[in-house]
Amino acid sequence: MATDVTTLSKARQNLERLCDKVCDRREPVIIARKGGRHVVLMSLADYRYFTGEQEPSSEYLNSLHTDREREKDT
Numbered sequence: 001m002a003t004d005v006t007t008l009s010k011a012r013q014n015l016e017r018l019c020d021k022v023c024d025r026r027e028p029v030i031i032a033r034k035g036g037r038h039v040v041l042m043s044l045a046d047y048r049y050f051t052g053e054q055e056p057s058s059e060y061l062n063s064l065h066t067d068r069e070r071e072k073d074t
Contacts, residue, residue, distance in 0.1 A: 003027065003030055004021075004027070004030070005029070005030045005032055006018070006029060006030070007033075008031055008033045008034075011029075011031045018041065022041055026045070028040045029041045
């Protein structure tokens with residue numbers, strides 16, 4: 001199975017859909033950038049698997065989201 005590849009511009013335009021796709025399929029997506037500094041978008045579950053890290057608490061993740069929403073409102 002081939003890994004999906006997209007450009008940074010397309011990833012920006014479709015970030016929410018792209019994140020859903022990565023989580024639903026449990027397959028990473030390569031985001032190609034000019035200059036060869038490519039990155040990989042993967043689910044948190046897959047990241048934890050590859051790094052062996054513990055899952056951050058739901059409270060912590062929710063607080064990050066809440067903080068970002070507050071920043072948008074100001």
